[in-house]
Amino acid sequence: METLRRAMGLLSGAWSWVRQVSGDAAYENYLRQAIRGGQNEVLSGASAVAAPLSRAEFYLDSLRRRYSTVSRCC
Amino acid sequence: MKRILKILAWGAIALAGAGALAAIAFERREPLNAVWFIVAALCTFLVSYRFYSAFLAAKIFALDNTRATPAERLEDGRDFVPTNKWVLLGHHFAAIAGPGPLVGPTLAAQFGYLPGTLWLIVGAALGGCVQDFTILFCSIRRDGKSLGQIAREEVSKRGGMIALLAVLAIMVILLAVIALVVVKALRESPWGTFTLAMTIPIALLMGIYLRFVRPGRVLEASFGGVALVGLAVVAGQWVNASPAWSRAFTLSAPALAAAIIIYGFGASTLPVWLLLAPRDYLSAFIKVAAIFALAAGVLFVRPTLAMPALTRFTDGDGPVFAGKIFPFCFITIACGAVSGFHALIASGTTPKMILREGHARIVGYGSMLMESFVGVMAMIAACALQPGVYFAINSPAGIVGKTADAAAKTISTWGFALDPQTITSLAQRVGERTLLDRTGGAPSLAVGMAQIFSGTIGGEHLLSIWYHFAIMFEALFILTTLDAGTRVGRFMVQDLAGHAWKPLGRSGSISGTLAASAAMVGAWGYFLWQGVQDPLGGINSLWPLFGIANQLLAAVALVVATTILLKMGRAPFIWVTLIPMMWLVAVTMTASYEKIFSASPRLGFLAQASALAGQISSGAIPAAQIAETQRLIFNNRLDASVTAVLAVMVLVLVVEAVGEWIAIFGGRKPAALHEAPYVAARPAEGD
Numbered sequence: 094m095e096t097l098r099r100a101m102g103l104l105s106g107a108w109s110w111v112r113q114v115s116g117d118a119a120y121e122n123y124l125r126q127a128i129r130g131g132q133n134e135v136l137s138g139a140s141a142v143a144a145p146l147s148r149a150e151f152y153l154d155s156l157r158r159r160y161s162t163v164s165r166c167c
Numbered sequence: 168m169k170r171i172l173k174i175l176a177w178g179a180i181a182l183a184g185a186g187a188l189a190a191i192a193f194e195r196r197e198p199l200n201a202v203w204f205i206v207a208a209l210c211t212f213l214v215s216y217r218f219y220s221a222f223l224a225a226k227i228f229a230l231d232n233t234r235a236t237p238a239e240r241l242e243d244g245r246d247f248v249p250t251n252k253w254v255l256l257g258h259h260f261a262a263i264a265g266p267g268p269l270v271g272p273t274l275a276a277q278f279g280y281l282p283g284t285l286w287l288i289v290g291a292a293l294g295g296c297v298q299d300f301t302i303l304f305c306s307i308r309r310d311g312k313s314l315g316q317i318a319r320e321e322v323s324k325r326g327g328m329i330a331l332l333a334v335l336a337i338m339v340i341l342l343a344v345i346a347l348v349v350v351k352a353l354r355e356s357p358w359g360t361f362t363l364a365m366t367i368p369i370a371l372l373m374g375i376y377l378r379f380v381r382p383g384r385v386l387e388a389s390f391g392g393v394a395l396v397g398l399a400v401v402a403g404q405w406v407n408a409s410p411a412w413s414r415a416f417t418l419s420a421p422a423l424a425a426a427i428i429i430y431g432f433g434a435s436t437l438p439v440w441l442l443l444a445p446r447d448y449l450s451a452f453i454k455v456a457a458i459f460a461l462a463a464g465v466l467f468v469r470p471t472l473a474m475p476a477l478t479r480f481t482d483g484d485g486p487v488f489a490g491k492i493f494p495f496c497f498i499t500i501a502c503g504a505v506s507g508f509h510a511l512i513a514s515g516t517t518p519k520m521i522l523r524e525g526h527a528r529i530v531g532y533g534s535m536l537m538e539s540f541v542g543v544m545a546m547i548a549a550c551a552l553q554p555g556v557y558f559a560i561n562s563p564a565g566i567v568g569k570t571a572d573a574a575a576k577t578i579s580t581w582g583f584a585l586d587p588q589t590i591t592s593l594a595q596r597v598g599e600r601t602l603l604d605r606t607g608g609a610p611s612l613a614v615g616m617a618q619i620f621s622g623t624i625g626g627e628h629l630l631s632i633w634y635h636f637a638i639m640f641e642a643l644f645i646l647t648t649l650d651a652g653t654r655v656g657r658f659m660v661q662d663l664a665g666h667a668w669k670p671l672g673r674s675g676s677i678s679g680t681l682a683a684s685a686a687m688v689g690a691w692g693y694f695l696w697q698g699v700q701d702p703l704g705g706i707n708s709l710w711p712l713f714g715i716a717n718q719l720l721a722a723v724a725l726v727v728a729t730t731i732l733l734k735m736g737r738a739p740f741i742w743v744t745l746i747p748m749m750w751l752v753a754v755t756m757t758a759s760y761e762k763i764f765s766a767s768p769r770l771g772f773l774a775q776a777s778a779l780a781g782q783i784s785s786g787a788i789p790a791a792q793i794a795e796t797q798r799l800i801f802n803n804r805l806d807a808s809v810t811a812v813l814a815v816m817v818l819v820l821v822v823e824a825v826g827e828w829i830a831i832f833g834g835r836k837p838a839a840l841h842e843a844p845y846v847a848a849r850p851a852e853g854d
Binding site for chain 2 (some may be wrong): 106110111113114115117119120122123125126127130135147148149150151152153154156157158159160161162163164165166167
C-alpha cells in the first residue's frame with residue numbers, strides 16, 4: 094500500500110512538473126499571484142483593484158510576451 | 168566514515184572518466200564502443216558539476232540565497248514568476264537545445280570522432296557552462312536585463328550597440344543556415360516534404376483549439392498534435408508510393424528554399440497564436456522525446472563506432488567543409504560546447520523566473536552540460552555509420568559526383584571503402600530516392616538515429632519510419648527556430664529602424680511590421696538562396712560563417728563577464744572567464760582570417776572569388792553561365808565582408824573592455840557595478 098502511495102506521489106509529481114514546464118499550469122500560477130497581489134492592494138487601502146485577466150486574455154498576453162524576445166536557441 | 172566513502176566514490180567517478188577519455192584518445196587497435204563515450208561524458212560532467220560549478224558558485228559569484236531575486240522582487244505573474252528550480256531547468260534546457268548540438272557534431276565527424284568529442288566535453292565543462300552560468304548570474308543581479316543592456320552599462324555604450332548588432336547578424340546567418348539544412352534534407356524527398364507540410368495544418372488546428380476552444384490547455388492540444396504528426400509520418404510512405412502524390416511533393420532545392428522563405432514571412436507576420444506558438448509546443452514535445460529516445464537507444468544498442476579517431480581530413484581538405492581542426496572544429500561545434508546564443512536566453516526569460524540565486528548553478532551550468540551530452544549522442548550516431556556512407560551523404564555533388572558510382576569511386580580513393588550498391592540500397596531502405604549530396608548533417612544523423620532506434624524497436628521493418636521520424640523532428644524544430652527567430656529579428660529591425668524614423672519603430676503599425684519582416688526574411692533568404700546555388704553545397708561556406716558569428720557572440724558575453732568579475736573584486740579568479748574568452752577570440756580571429764584570406768579557393772572567400780573571376784577571363788566559363796558565376800563571385804565577396812565586419816566589431820569591443828580593465832586596475836576609474844540593491848528574500852514554496 095505504502096509503495097503504491099509512493100508511486101502515485103511520484104507520478105503526480107512528474108505530471109505536475111510536465112504541466113509547469115509546458116505552460117499548461119501558467120494561468121493557475123498567474124491567478125494565484127493576481128489574487129495575492131489583489132489582497133495586498135486591499136490591505137494597503139487601494140480604492141480599486143484591477144480584475145485578473147480571463148484565461149483566453151492571459152494566454153494571448155503570455156504568447157505576445159514570449160515571442161517578442163529570444164526564446165529559442167540554435 | 169561518510170566523508171571517506173564520499174571521497175572514494177568521487178575518486179572512482181573521476182578515475183572512470185579519465186580512463187574512458189584516455190581510451191577515446193589513445194585506443195587505435197580496434198573500433199570503440201559507444202559506452203566509452205557515454206562514461207567519459209557522464210563522469211567528466213558529474214565531476215565538473217560537483218566541483219567546478221560549486222567553486223564558481225561559492226568563491227566567484229558568492230551566490231546568496233538570502234538575497235531576493237528579480238522573480239520575487241518584481242513578481243507580476245507574467246514575466247517575473249518565481250519558479251521551482253526543476254521546472255526552470257526544463258524550461259531553460261528546452262530553450263537552449265536546438266538543432267545546433269545535433270548538426271555541428273555530425274559535420275565535425277569528418278575529422279574523426281576524437282577532436283569533436285574532446286571539444287564537446289572539455290569545451291562545455293570549462294567554457295560553455297561557465298558562460299551560461301556567469302551571464303545568468305549577472306542578469307539575475309541586474310533585474311533580468313539583457314546581454315546588450317548589461318554590456319552597455321558595465322562596458323560601454325558602444326559595447327551595448329556591438330552586442331545588439333552581433334545578435335542581429337548571428338540571427339540572419341543562423342536562420343539561413345538552418346533553413347539550408349532543411350532544404351538539403353527534404354530536396355527530392357516526397358515523404359519528408361509531405362510530413363513537414365502536414366505539420367502546418369496540424370499547428371493551425373492546434374492554434375484554433377488553444378485560442379477558441381480550450382484557451383491555454385497546452386497539454387491537451389500538444390498530445391493531439393503529436394498523435395497527428397505521428398500519423399503524418401506513417402502516411403508519408405503512402406504518399407511516397409503513389410506516383411501522383413509523390414510528384415506533387417517532390418520539390419527541387421530552389422523550390423523548397425522559396426517555399427521556406429514564403430513560410431518564414433507568413434509565420435512571422437500572422438498572429439502568433441495561430442501558427443508560431445502551436446508549432447513551438449509541438450516541436451518542444453517531439454524534441455525532448457526524441458532526445459531522450461536517442462539517449463535511451465544509444466544505451467540499449469551500444470553501437471560500435473565505425474569512424475576512425477582521426478581521418479585524413481585533419482589536413483584541412485575535408486569534403487563537408489574545408490579547414491583544419493584548429494580553428495574549424497571549434498567553430499563547427501558551437502552549440503554543445505560553447506554557444507554565444509545561450510547568453511541571450513541566460514539574460515532573457517530565465518533570470519526573471521529564478522526563485523533563488525543558488526538555483527542558477529543547476530539551471531545555468533547544469534542545463535549546458537545536458538546540451539553537451541546531446542552533442543555527444545549526435546557524435547555517436549554519426550560515427551556509428553560506416554565512414555563511406557557518412558561521406559556519401561555529406562559530401563556535395565561538386566566534390567564526389569552526382570551518381571552512386573562516381574561517389575563510391577571518389578570516396579574509396581579517400582580510403583573509405585564504399586560499394587555503390589550499399590548507398591543505393593540504404594536510400595531505398597529508408598524510403599528515399601537518393602541519400603547522395605545531402606550535406607548539412609540532418610540526413611546522416613537521421614540514418615544514424617534510425618539505425619539505433621530500429622535496433623531497439625521494430626528492426627529493419629521500421630527503418631524507413633524511424634528515418635522519417637528523425638527527419639521530421641529535426642526539420643520541425645529547425646522551422647520553429649526559424650519562425651521565432653524571424654519574429655524576434657523583426658522586432659530588432661523595427662527597434663533599429665525606429666531610431667532613424669520613429670513611425671517605423673511602432674510595433675503596432677502594419678506597414679512597419681510588414682517592412683521589417685520583409686527586411687529580416689530578405690536578409691536570411693538571400694543567404695539561403697546563395698547556399699542553394701553554391702556548387703560546393705552551401706554548408707561549406709554558411710556553417711563556418713554561423714559558427715564564427717556564434718562564437719564571436721560568446722566572446723562578447725565572456726568579455727562582459729570578465730569585466731564584471733573584475734569590478735566585483737575577483738581579479739585573482741578572472742581566469743575562469745578570461746581563458747575561454749581568449750581561446751574563443753583566438754579561434755574566431757584565426758577562422759575569420761582564413762575564411763577571408765586563405766589562398767585555397769575551397770577555404771578562402773576571396774580566393775574563390777578570384778579563381779572564378781580567373782575562369783571567366785580565361786574563357787573557361789560558357790557564356791550562358793557567366794551571369795551565374797558573377798553572382799557567385801559577388802556572394803563570396805559579401806561573405807568575406809560579413810566575416811570581416813563581425814571580426815572587427817568584436818576586436819573593437821575587446822579593445823574597449825581591455826581599456827576599461829586597465830583603467831580599473833590602475834585606479835583611474837572606480838569599479839562601479841550596476842547591480843540592483845540587496846533586498847532580503849522571503850521564505851518561499853520550493854525553497
